[in-house]
Amino acid sequence: MKVKVVTKILEANERIANENRRIFDNAGLYVINLMSGPGAGKTSVLEKSLDASTGLRIGVIEGDIAGSDDAERISRCGAPVVQINTGGACHLDANMIYEVLGDLPLQDLDLLVIENVGNLVCPAEFNLGKNMKVMVVSIAEGHDKPLKYPLMFQESSALILNKIDLAPYLDVELEKIRRDASLLNPKLKIFEVSCRTGQGLPEWIAWLKEQTLKLS
Amino acid sequence: MHELSIAQNIIDAISEQCRKSGYSRIESVNIRIGRASGIMSDALLFAFDAIKSESIAEGAVLHIEEVPVSGRCSECKSDFIVQEVYILSCPHCGGSSFRIVAGREMDIIDMEVS
Numbered sequence: 371m372k373v374k375v376v377t378k379i380l381e382a383n384e385r386i387a388n389e390n391r392r393i394f395d396n397a398g399l400y401v402i403n404l405m406s407g408p409g410a411g412k413t414s415v416l417e418k419s420l421d422a423s424t425g426l427r428i429g430v431i432e433g434d435i436a437g438s439d440d441a442e443r444i445s446r447c448g449a450p451v452v453q454i455n456t457g458g459a460c461h462l463d464a465n466m467i468y469e470v471l472g473d474l475p476l477q478d479l480d481l482l483v484i485e486n487v488g489n490l491v492c493p494a495e496f497n498l499g500k501n502m503k504v505m506v507v508s509i510a511e512g513h514d515k516p517l518k519y520p521l522m523f524q525e526s527s528a529l530i531l532n533k534i535d536l537a538p539y540l541d542v543e544l545e546k547i548r549r550d551a552s553l554l555n556p557k558l559k560i561f562e563v564s565c566r567t568g569q570g571l572p573e574w575i576a577w578l579k580e581q582t583l584k585l586s
Numbered sequence: 587m588h589e590l591s592i593a594q595n596i597i598d599a600i601s602e603q604c605r606k607s608g609y610s611r612i613e614s615v616n617i618r619i620g621r622a623s624g625i626m627s628d629a630l631l632f633a634f635d636a637i638k639s640e641s642i643a644e645g646a647v648l649h650i651e652e653v654p655v656s657g658r659c660s661e662c663k664s665d666f667i668v669q670e671v672y673i674l675s676c677p678h679c680g681g682s683s684f685r686i687v688a689g690r691e692m693d694i695i696d697m698e699v700s
Contacts, residue, residue: 371698372696379692495588520671520672521624556682556683
């Protein structure tokens, strides 16, 4: 006998993502899903954003396969942080987020940043109940990244091109990254920054603040 | 890369429906996967077969219908289907203002039960 099912395969994840979104909305919280490949500098960008005097109250969820180095770095910046260890999974899903929300003072925060597992593929596909996806690419990763990992570029609202101070030492074609990223996603906002020299960070931080305050 | 968790989601969803409706065995499952969904059919079939034992889907065969990527251009108003996984510009007018209308599906359609 044939039986109709007609459901999205990630239906269970979508349901929990919607519940997360409801919790975020009730707390008046702006949420960012921060994604990149390993070593692009997500945590460094986050540290710089936390150190800037934005006046925003920012909480952080750190996702890693193992270890708590990132949470310790964030904690030293004085921000409330929870570490999730996925134990091998290549991405965070909505339920992992749901389970730690009780460990953060959501009502006292303006912005929640979810730092996803370092991976340019899977994190783009799981809805966490977020408001916005932001991705980081370090220019040392090469100018082929947009066309090799198109989904993440298409899903993101902003692209942070990090380690821009290395440009004179690399053969990377920055213009190709900008062009391909914009072709994949004409609305993508691109920030060229260096966490080492501070270049471009004020523009990124001002934008982050503007987006957060728009909501509250 | 996460075909295993996709396979687990499929088994959870169809097992749940069988439990509710009182079916005891699933013979086959039909799903639809968009070519831009990031899911590799071979890896999904492998993962499904690897974890279906000891579930109600133990004897089930997974059938995957792949959906090509298609879009609608906002400039020249044409509808198009592409062979590539991603659309960078409208194949008719070269414009970059278009809407992707299909190719990201990850749906369970139906199943054969007894």
